[in-house]
Amino acid sequence: xxxxxxAVILLLMAVQIQVNFSKLLSSxxxxxxxxxxxxxxRELTDANIxxxxxxxxxxxxxxxQPFTEAIGTLEASRFKASxxxxxxxxxxxxxxxxxxxxxxxxxxxxxxxxxxxxxxLVPVIVPTQFLDIYNFQFSISQNLPQLTPAIVKMIVFKxxxxxxxxxxxxxxxxxxxxxxxxxxxVPRSFMQWxxxxxxxTALANPSRLIIKTKDPSDPxxxxxxxxxxxxxxxxxxxxxxxxxxxxxxxxxxxGSGLIMLIFAVLIVTLFIxxxxxxxxxxxxxxxxxxxxxxxxxxxxxxKFFSPGLLLVTIGTxxxxxxxxxxxxxxxxxxxxxxxxxSPYTLLVACTLILLIAAANRYSIIESMNYTKKILxxxxxxxxxxxxxxxxxx
Amino acid sequence: xLALQSVFPNALRDRLSHHxxxxxxxxxxxxxNSYTSLVAPSGxxxxxxxxxxxxxxxxxxxxxxxxxxxxxxYDAEALSTIRSCELAIVFQDLRLFPQLTIRxxxxxxxxxxxxxxxxxxxxxxxxxxITHILDKPAHICSYGEQQRAAIIRALVQPFxxxxxxxxxxxxxxxxxxxxxxxxxxxxxxxxxxxxxADLDHNHYFPYNQQYSL
Numbered sequence: 001x002x003x004x005x006x007a008v009i010l011l012l013m014a015v016q017i018q019v020n021f022s023k024l025l026s027s028x029x030x031x032x033x034x035x036x037x038x039x040x041x042r043e044l045t046d047a048n049i050x051x052x053x054x055x056x057x058x059x060x061x062x063x064x065q066p067f068t069e070a071i072g073t074l075e076a077s078r079f080k081a082s083x084x085x086x087x088x089x090x091x092x093x094x095x096x097x098x099x100x101x102x103x104x105x106x107x108x109x110x111x112x113x114x115x116x117x118x119x120x121l122v123p124v125i126v127p128t129q130f131l132d133i134y135n136f137q138f139s140i141s142q143n144l145p146q147l148t149p150a151i152v153k154m155i156v157f158k159x160x161x162x163x164x165x166x167x168x169x170x171x172x173x174x175x176x177x178x179x180x181x182x183x184x185x186v187p188r189s190f191m192q193w194x195x196x197x198x199x200x201t202a203l204a205n206p207s208r209l210i211i212k213t214k215d216p217s218d219p220x221x222x223x224x225x226x227x228x229x230x231x232x233x234x235x236x237x238x239x240x241x242x243x244x245x246x247x248x249x250x251x252x253x254x255g256s257g258l259i260m261l262i263f264a265v266l267i268v269t270l271f272i273x274x275x276x277x278x279x280x281x282x283x284x285x286x287x288x289x290x291x292x293x294x295x296x297x298x299x300x301x302x303k304f305f306s307p308g309l310l311l312v313t314i315g316t317x318x319x320x321x322x323x324x325x326x327x328x329x330x331x332x333x334x335x336x337x338x339x340x341x342s343p344y345t346l347l348v349a350c351t352l353i354l355l356i357a358a359a360n361r362y363s364i365i366e367s368m369n370y371t372k373k374i375l376x377x378x379x380x381x382x383x384x385x386x387x388x389x390x391x392x393x
Numbered sequence: 394x395l396a397l398q399s400v401f402p403n404a405l406r407d408r409l410s411h412h413x414x415x416x417x418x419x420x421x422x423x424x425x426n427s428y429t430s431l432v433a434p435s436g437x438x439x440x441x442x443x444x445x446x447x448x449x450x451x452x453x454x455x456x457x458x459x460x461x462x463x464x465x466x467y468d469a470e471a472l473s474t475i476r477s478c479e480l481a482i483v484f485q486d487l488r489l490f491p492q493l494t495i496r497x498x499x500x501x502x503x504x505x506x507x508x509x510x511x512x513x514x515x516x517x518x519x520x521x522x523i524t525h526i527l528d529k530p531a532h533i534c535s536y537g538e539q540q541r542a543a544i545i546r547a548l549v550q551p552f553x554x555x556x557x558x559x560x561x562x563x564x565x566x567x568x569x570x571x572x573x574x575x576x577x578x579x580x581x582x583x584x585x586x587x588x589x590a591d592l593d594h595n596h597y598f599p600y601n602q603q604y605s606l
Contacts, residue, residue, distance in 0.1 A: 285488055288449065290476030290505045290550075293469045 001311060004264035008315030008352060010257030012345050014250045016323055019342040021246045024335065036216055037105060037180050039074070041208045043231040053205040058228065067213045067221040072105040073206040074183065075191055079163035079198035083172060086158055090144075096159075098124075099183035100191035105210045108176030115190040122159055123175040125185040131177060149177055163198030181210065217243030265356065269363040272304050276367035283368070293368070300364045301357075308356035316341070316349045395423040395446060395554060395586075400455035402441050415604040416442060418455070425553050425586040428598045432591060433606030439590035440485050442606065443558045446588065447482050448472050477506045481552035481585075483560045487543040491532035495523065495542045498531055502546045512549035520575050521545060522568065537563040544572050548579045555580055557589040561597070573597050 040062075042052045063071050077098040084093040103113060112123045135146045152174050159172040178185065186194075195203075213221060225232060276283070286296060320341050327339040401417045415421075416431065417438070423429055423446075433439050444450045445457055451465040458464065459475065467475065476482075489498045496514060503510045518524045521541040526534050531542065540563050547555060555576065561569040577598060580587050587598060594603070 282490065285490065286505075287469075287473070288476075288488065289502060290473050290478075292473040292507075 001268075001307065003260055004268065004308070005311050005315050007257050007260035007264050008312050008349075009318050010253050011261060011352070012257075012315060012319040012341075012349060013322065014254035014257055015348045016319060016341060016345045017246065017253065018250050019344050020323075020326075020337050021243070023338065023342075037107070037210055037212055038216060038221075038232040039181055039208055039210050040225065040230050040232050043229050045229075048229075052207045054207065054209060055205060059205075059209065062209065062211065062224075065220070065224060067215060067218045067224070068211050069214050070104065070212040072102045072210045072212075074099045074101050074181070074208040074210060075188070075195070075206060076208075077186075077191065078195050078201045078203075079161055080200070081162070082160045084158050084160070086156060086171075090155075092157075096184060098186045098191065099181070099208075100186050100188040101181065101210055102188060105180075105212065106185065107178055107180040110175050112173075112175040113187060115187040117189075117193055120171055121156075122170045122172050122186055122190055124159075124172050125176045125178050125181075126174055127182045127184075128177040128179050129182060161194055161198050163200050166198060168198075215243075261352075265359045268304075268308070268356070269359050272300075272360060272363040273367045275304075276300065276364060297364060297368060300368075301360055304360045304364065305357055308360065309353060312349055312353050312356065315352075316346070319345065394425070394458070394460065395588075396458045397421040398456040398458070400445065400453050400457055402438055402445070403452045403454065404441065405438050408436070412437070414606050416606050421604065423554065423586055423588055423602075426584055427601040428580075428587045428589075430589055430591070430595065430598075430600045430603040431606055432594050432603065434592060437606045439592075439606060440558055443482070443485075443556050443588075443590055446554075447480055447556055448475065474507055478508055478551050479553050480556060481547040481550050481554070482556040483540075483543050483547045483558060485558040485562070487536075487539050489531040489539055489543060489546070492530060494528050494530055495534065495538075496527045498542060499546050499549055503549055506550050508551055510549060510551065514545065514549065517545045517548065517575060521571055535563075537565075537568065540564060541568065541572060544576065548576065552583055553585050555585055555587045557587065559591055560589065569597070 042048060042054065044052060059071065059073075062068055080095065081097065082093065082095045085091050106113070106125065108125050110123075113125070115122055131147070131149065131152060138144070139146050153176075155174070157172050159170040161168050161170070215221075224230075283296065287293060323337070323341055324339050327337040330337055397416065398420055399418050405417075414437075431439060431442065441450070445453055446464075448459075448464050448467065456463050456465075459467075459479075489495075490501070493501065495518075499512075499514050503512060514527070515524065518527050521544065523538050523541050523545075526538050526542070531539055534542070540560065544560060547557075557576075560576075561572060564572060576587070579585075589597065591597075
């Protein structure tokens with residue numbers, strides 16, 4: 001019984017760990033979803049310096065790869081631009097460039113992320129790293145105040161765009177911070193309008209792509225990038241190594257659980273058969289007296305199934321407690337796990353209950369048949385009157 | 394209705410091939426409301442016949458019908474219904490659960506009935522003088538006491554036939570008379586037929602039919 005309980009816990013833990021890891025990689029949560037989107041560019045070498053554009057054939061090939069779920073281009077600004085403070089209390093000025101990408105690839109959900117021609121306010125998304133660099137390096141060295149994301153979002157600054165002999169000014173405001181793309185992002189509609197009106201260079205293929213991948217830990221992705229001379233943030237593909245470790249851990253846990261489960265179910269089955277066989281005279285007498293074989297089978301099923309049901313329930317509860325503890329401990333390390341068991345784990349628990357019920361049913365029915373088979377048939381010679389005879393029921 | 398049509402037990406073929414029997418290889422009908430006595434010396438198949446009629450064995454040639462259907466063709470579930478609602482039996486070897494008390498043995502039979510049963514176990518036990526052993530395990534009771542308990546167990550269920558296999562073999566005359574009166578009364582209440590197998594001719598009941606095996 002203890003072996004069965006341990007087997008149930010190991011199996012459910014294996015499933016839950018796999019689900020936890022998959023969820024961490026594909027979570028909708030901003031902090032965790034960075035790994036699902038990879039910004040890709042050419043690896044610059046002496047040979048290809050100055051030629052970092054990505055050809056259409058490569059983009060089409062990348063699109064066809066099994067690990068690619070969606071692909072988006074990062075369109076760079078082809079005009080000069082600067083931003084400067086509107087406030088004399090907090091003066092700054094810098095030349096700047098922008099990029100844009102389809103909204104689906106941006107990890108900031110805000111209703112402010114739109115721009116139409118004629119609007120004077122341009123929303124901007126900046127990399128989270130920029131704010132970190134400012135708060136933890138620049139502000140300290142320049143004796144400037146540190147800024148929270150909420151304060152930054154309140155600051156309205158001036159954006160000036162130059163090109164083709166024109167100069168236009170807009171108000172800019174930061175509407176969000178991206179963990180995914182390390183560029184100053186503006187809405188695609190603004191970028192297309194501004195490039196058309198102010199571009200000083202011709203339209204060319206993009207230098208950077210952003211791909212959405214089903215599994216950033218897929219080793220085929222890493223191999224493909226390496227083969228094509230492409231690179232991405234290696235931090236994001238480190239999951240490939242983690243994935244192998246987790247896979248091995250899950251394999252060991254699941255494998256041990258499965259082997260234990262097989263032995264435990266075998267032992268339980270033998271125990272049931274032994275118990276039923278040892279009660280052979282009583283079962284025969286009950287059938288002789290008019291007990292319904294179906295009711296007797298159901299009674300035995302209920303009797304033997306209840307401990308199995310209890311064990312799986314305890315095992316599921318124990319796994320749920322472990323999951324909650326993991327959630328609580330890892331929360332402090334910014335790893336967000338679900339506090340509750342996944343539907344897959346519960347599905348496996350239900351499957352285990354069905355498996356145990358099926359094993360019980362099989363062993364009880366087999367035992368009942370066996371009990372009847374081993375009785376003397378009394379077909380040869382006259383049976384002793386005190387000896388049990390075969391029951392045709 | 395219970396009926397035998399040319400029934401002959403396989404196991405007794407060699408032994409009884411030259412034996413004159415009023416049952417084997419004959420057409421015999423046992424109707425409800427009638428009392429039948431089967432008399433035979435040891436080894437001529439009394440218990441075998443009782444077991445055939447109860448559907449316990451089917452190692453015979455010929456046909457036994459119950460309610461116009463071959464009893465060998467009833468499935469296990471149907472047989473269990475017949476045994477709990479139509480056929481009551483007192484086995485020669487009693488077949489009580491030794492580890493259960495007499496009361497538990499009787500209550501178990503009531504529990505197996507598929508119809509509601511209103512039996513007064515204490516009153517029946519009082520009539521057969523076994524009140525004092527009702528709550529004792531069967532295995533510590535004397536064979537005579539167990540025989541009376543087996544009779545009560547047979548009488549608490551609804552039945553249309555009562556099969557008795559040497560039911561008074563271990564009872565003295567006084568207790569036999571008590572058991573006969575109780576059986577007679579309950580059979581009348583159930584409008585049931587009675588088939589009793591015994592070694593010798595007897596006058597336990599007012600028989601309508603008597604056969605020698």
